[in-house]
Amino acid sequence: MFDPSAAIISLIERFMTVTVPKSNEPRPIPTIPEFIYKTAICFIGAWLAQFILGGLFNSANHPLVDFPGPKRAAFTEWYRTYLELFCGRSWVHVLEEWHQKYGKIVRVGPNELSFSDPAAYHEIYNSSNFWDKEASVYQSFGQDHATFGFLKYADAKKRKDIMSPLLSRKAISDLQELVQSNVDRLCEGLTNNNAAGRSSDLFFGLRCFAVDTTTSVCFAISVDALDEPEFKAPIVEAMEKAPAHLVLFKHFPWLQSIFIRMPRWLTVMVAPQTSGIARVMDILRTQIKDAMANPYSLKDSSRHIVYHALLSVEANEGAKSADEKSLLQEAQSLLLCGSDAVSNQIMLGTWHLLESPALVRRLNKELLKVWPVLDIVPSFAELEKLPLLTAVVKETLRIGPGGIPGVLPRVVPEKGATINGSFIPQETIVGMSGYFVHHAESIFKDPKTFDPDRWLGEDSESLDKWLVSFSKGPRSCLGINLAYCELYLVLAALFRRFDIELDSAR
Ligand code: HEM
Numbered sequence: 427m428f429d430p431s432a433a434i435i436s437l438i439e440r441f442m443t444v445t446v447p448k449s450n451e452p453r454p455i456p457t458i459p460e461f462i463y464k465t466a467i468c469f470i471g472a473w474l475a476q477f478i479l480g481g482l483f484n485s486a487n488h489p490l491v492d493f494p495g496p497k498r499a500a501f502t503e504w505y506r507t508y509l510e511l512f513c514g515r516s517w518v519h520v521l522e523e524w525h526q527k528y529g530k531i532v533r534v535g536p537n538e539l540s541f542s543d544p545a546a547y548h549e550i551y552n553s554s555n556f557w558d559k560e561a562s563v564y565q566s567f568g569q570d571h572a573t574f575g576f577l578k579y580a581d582a583k584k585r586k587d588i589m590s591p592l593l594s595r596k597a598i599s600d601l602q603e604l605v606q607s608n609v610d611r612l613c614e615g616l617t618n619n620n621a622a623g624r625s626s627d628l629f630f631g632l633r634c635f636a637v638d639t640t641t642s643v644c645f646a647i648s649v650d651a652l653d654e655p656e657f658k659a660p661i662v663e664a665m666e667k668a669p670a671h672l673v674l675f676k677h678f679p680w681l682q683s684i685f686i687r688m689p690r691w692l693t694v695m696v697a698p699q700t701s702g703i704a705r706v707m708d709i710l711r712t713q714i715k716d717a718m719a720n721p722y723s724l725k726d727s728s729r730h731i732v733y734h735a736l737l738s739v740e741a742n743e744g745a746k747s748a749d750e751k752s753l754l755q756e757a758q759s760l761l762l763c764g765s766d767a768v769s770n771q772i773m774l775g776t777w778h779l780l781e782s783p784a785l786v787r788r789l790n791k792e793l794l795k796v797w798p799v800l801d802i803v804p805s806f807a808e809l810e811k812l813p814l815l816t817a818v819v820k821e822t823l824r825i826g827p828g829g830i831p832g833v834l835p836r837v838v839p840e841k842g843a844t845i846n847g848s849f850i851p852q853e854t855i856v857g858m859s860g861y862f863v864h865h866a867e868s869i870f871k872d873p874k875t876f877d878p879d880r881w882l883g884e885d886s887e888s889l890d891k892w893l894v895s896f897s898k899g900p901r902s903c904l905g906i907n908l909a910y911c912e913l914y915l916v917l918a919a920l921f922r923r924f925d926i927e928l929d930s931a932r
Contacts, residue, residue: 522862531546
């Protein structure tokens, strides 16, 4: 097989060959600008040669040549960089276009295939596939020592086994009062704004709620984002800017390494919008340092939090427990996984509900049955029994962007795999966005319409299989129980306590 790297190395070697001067000639000493210029030419030449030769190989001789797709995408990964970074395109929408044009399996990169047939989702993400996560996407989050960012299933499993009891259905039921107390604070903020004649930015309010809930459930501290005037907490403002950085880091990972290593003052100067996250990370870092310095201090804590689990010798079966870097990454990962998705989903569901006053009236009527007196708030379990609220929660999850609004790329293991009836060679990157499942006309009629009633029909149980917001298989969401608890409690409170309407002036 033609090896482009070897060809490039031999080219560089030729170009760099030193010409030995005749013995009586003085050896010419290059000036510094000349040396820099020559070196730069050398690097650019090598890069161009690799780009062209690599691209030709990808287009003509790669194991994926028979799969359809845009030629430019097959030629180089830089085409995706161009589309995402320079044209500002959403990758899922690009994929949607390509699937319409090329079919249900599309070669979307030199070594990457995307699938759009819903059946393929369960063939990639299922309980018997322990495929690695793909490095370039996951490493752009800077969490390669945390559950979410571990590429190997075995590493993630160890962590999940330790942490999942803390986020189990039972644990979350026991902690629902904590979640409810944050729901109450959110409602208080909305009420105060209303009393002052101001409308509220619910998007920010929900983000503050989700941040305070994740930090209190996972770390037993609250960063009190909900107390900030008009819900404009710095951490929440920083989170809003984060996706733009992530796209940049995905395509230029070396930028992320520099960013992470920069002193705080420089980070704040270069990207002032990230200072809110940095401040919360400082709080978590101090907590971690204290816990590591004095593990017994955790024993006094009223309940178990993630550090009890991760630092416990028993849970780690005598093996070395997580180090400071790993604990900090875990905290960051839980904070971001836990806050962003929850608030985005609830916001979207609320917005869709408000577009349908008849639906809001039905929901309010249903809620009144279990919640007649405002001060006596129903439990999570009681709310879960409400058919319309449950349908609203499911439809909210279906219509929303999911946890990771894109593809969850996996690497096909040795021996290859069969997906959608096609043999996929080993080491191919494969992925499918949940968006294609949730928007499949064959499963969800009129998929662009927010229609909770689709979950109430006679054969609606068969739809549950196709709700994949939390993904499926061994790398599915660790926080699913907490997320459901938040969705039920917040949506119920918003539509029982308030008569909300969209403020077109904002
Ligand atoms: C509506 C809310 C949420 C949605 C839609 C969601 C969705 C997802 C999805 C799709 C994944 C799979 C990612 C992948 O394959 O790389 C995931 C993973 C994960 N989620 Fe969530 N999530 C939500 C809330 C939460 C919460 C509240 C927490 C915790 C506080 C959490 C913690 C995690 C963690 C730790 C992982 C990594 C699991 C692994 O890699 O094995 N998520 N989530």
